[in-house]
Amino acid sequence: PIHQSEYLINGELITWQGETADVYSTISTTEDYQRTLLGSVPDMAEKEALQALDAAVAAYDQGQGVWPTMKVNDRIACMEKFVGQMAGKREEVVKLLMWEIGKSLPDSEKEFDRTVEYIKDTIEDYKQLDRNSAKFQKHDGVYAHIRRGPLGVVLCLGPYNYPLNETFTLLIPAIIMGNTTIFKPAKHGVLLIAPLIEAFQNSFPKGVVNIVFGRGRAVAGPIMKTGKIDVLALIGNSTSANSLQDQHPKSNRLRLVLGLEAKNPAIILPDADLDLTVNECIAGTLSFNGQRCTALKVIYVHEDIREEFNRRFAEKVDTLKFGNPWDEGVKLTPLPEAQKPSYFQELIDDAREYGAEILNPKGGETTENFIWPAILYPVNKEMKVYQEEQFGPVIPIVPFSDISEPLDDMAASNYGQQVSLFGSDVYALAPLIDTLANLVCRVNLNSSCQRGPDVYPFTGRKDSAVATLSVHDALRSFSIRTFVAFKDN
Numbered sequence: 127p128i129h130q131s132e133y134l135i136n137g138e139l140i141t142w143q144g145e146t147a148d149v150y151s152t153i154s155t156t157e158d159y160q161r162t163l164l165g166s167v168p169d170m171a172e173k174e175a176l177q178a179l180d181a182a183v184a185a186y187d188q189g190q191g192v193w194p195t196m197k198v199n200d201r202i203a204c205m206e207k208f209v210g211q212m213a214g215k216r217e218e219v220v221k222l223l224m225w226e227i228g229k230s231l232p233d234s235e236k237e238f239d240r241t242v243e244y245i246k247d248t249i250e251d252y253k254q255l256d257r258n259s260a261k262f263q264k265h266d267g268v269y270a271h272i273r274r275g276p277l278g279v280v281l282c283l284g285p286y287n288y289p290l291n292e293t294f295t296l297l298i299p300a301i302i303m304g305n306t307t308i309f310k311p312a313k314h315g316v317l318l319i320a321p322l323i324e325a326f327q328n329s330f331p332k333g334v335v336n337i338v339f340g341r342g343r344a345v346a347g348p349i350m351k352t353g354k355i356d357v358l359a360l361i362g363n364s365t366s367a368n369s370l371q372d373q374h375p376k377s378n379r380l381r382l383v384l385g386l387e388a389k390n391p392a393i394i395l396p397d398a399d400l401d402l403t404v405n406e407c408i409a410g411t412l413s414f415n416g417q418r419c420t421a422l423k424v425i426y427v428h429e430d431i432r433e434e435f436n437r438r439f440a441e442k443v444d445t446l447k448f449g450n451p452w453d454e455g456v457k458l459t460p461l462p463e464a465q466k467p468s469y470f471q472e473l474i475d476d477a478r479e480y481g482a483e484i485l486n487p488k489g490g491e492t493t494e495n496f497i498w499p500a501i502l503y504p505v506n507k508e509m510k511v512y513q514e515e516q517f518g519p520v521i522p523i524v525p526f527s528d529i530s531e532p533l534d535d536m537a538a539s540n541y542g543q544q545v546s547l548f549g550s551d552v553y554a555l556a557p558l559i560d561t562l563a564n565l566v567c568r569v570n571l572n573s574s575c576q577r578g579p580d581v582y583p584f585t586g587r588k589d590s591a592v593a594t595l596s597v598h599d600a601l602r603s604f605s606i607r608t609f610v611a612f613k614d615n
């Protein structure tokens with residue numbers, strides 16, 4: 127087991143003396159299903175949280191600190207040092223991703239590699255940003271040298287489904303733009319920070335990155351209450367985001383960088399290529415067991431092809447392989463959150479009560495740490511699985527006969543991240559694409575929803591997001607334009 131006893135504050139690795147929280151894996155190696163103890167982390171509270179905050183505030187020093195005033199090339203050198211050291215930790219981090227959150231080996235490797243790539247791309251984009259800001263503009267006799275500066279102290283909180291990638295998607299651009307940070311890893315996917323903590327300590331000046339552990343309520347709440355946080359950066363659920371925002375005494379002035387819930391629909395038109403559509407819907411609904419904010423969470427299928435689509439989709443879902451993350455060809459893996467199978471069962475029972483059936487014979491079969499994907503049909507607005515972001519292997523299918531039906535549902539939804547549109551007639555699709563783009567932020571043609579490649583804008587309308595998180599946009603989300611002006615005398 128890994129007993130992570132150190133936390134990072136003000137450039138120092140401090141040994142924790144207080145209570146610890148055990149970290150268990152959902153994966154068991156025993157016949158009688160015992161969750162595996164992976165290790166423990168400090169269960170920190172207000173006092174240490176505020177020490178971390180003080181360190182970040184002092185390092186920022188109202189924009190006068192070493193880091194916010196550091197030359198661009200020196201800041202880049204720190205980030206390059208960090209990513210170089212991080213790259214050497216691949217094996218350890220990948221292993222922890224598999225054990226802590228049950229992500230398959232190929233997906234865990236992808237998460238690590240993609241994150242390294244994200245940091246390298248961020249460095250390149252930052253260089254470009256700096257080159258551009260070196261150019262002068264002139265309007266009406268006034269020259270301007272426009273550049274980008276930091277915003278202040280950033281609190282970063284990432285999710286359990288991408289504990290490395292998405293947390294770093296917030297942290298890395300925040301750091302490189304000259305902000306100072308406090309970062310608390312997610313509850314699941316917390317130990318994988320252990321192999322990286324020294325790289326943070328070695329690479330950045332003191333106080334730039336402060337790493338704390340503990341429950342959000344105990345750690346993040348007190349930090350927000352001080353009013354000293356300039357940016358709340360969170361990928362997760364809106365309940366946590368709202369509560370943290372509300373605790374800030376000047377919440378209306380707090381800047382937000384948020385990635386929240388989504389209910390991305392697939393819309394399948396009568397002329398869709400069904401082989402392709404079935405494959406994309408499987409990837410979209412069930413990659414990492416559907417535990418992605420970008421997952422397809424509802425499928426609208428046209429009446430004319432619904433029978434054929436439902437049959438093929440249900441057949442294929444039941445052929446997917448369930449197993450441990452390192453098993454060859456595995457597609458479905460244990461769920462990291464112990465309470466989730468019972469929530470999914472609740473959604474299934476509720477839908478059945480309102481008249482839906484499970485289309486696939488294996489649908490809803492449960493073991494200690496898993497529930498087999500259940501395809502529910504026909505789903506309607508009365509059902510919880512239609513209303514809630516299920517974030518897991520329960521797949522609602524809604525039939526439609528006129529395109530206005532899914533469009534009206536999307537317009538009425540609280541969410542607006544992405545949509546997948548399946549159909550062959552490009553002339554019919556063209557006007558529809560314009561309408562869909564006004565309802566969500568990414569329209570995927572004949573392909574499932576996803577975030578990557580990470581250079582493309584990742585955002586959402588309504589309750590799905592605040593700010594944009596591509597490599598390029600994130601640098602802007604964590605900075606403000608400043609400029610020096612002078613006259614042509």
Ligand code: G3H
Nearest residue numbers: 418419420575576577578
């Ligand atoms: O949970 C949301 C993630 O950003 C999903 O990313 O689409 O690359 O799996 P992905």
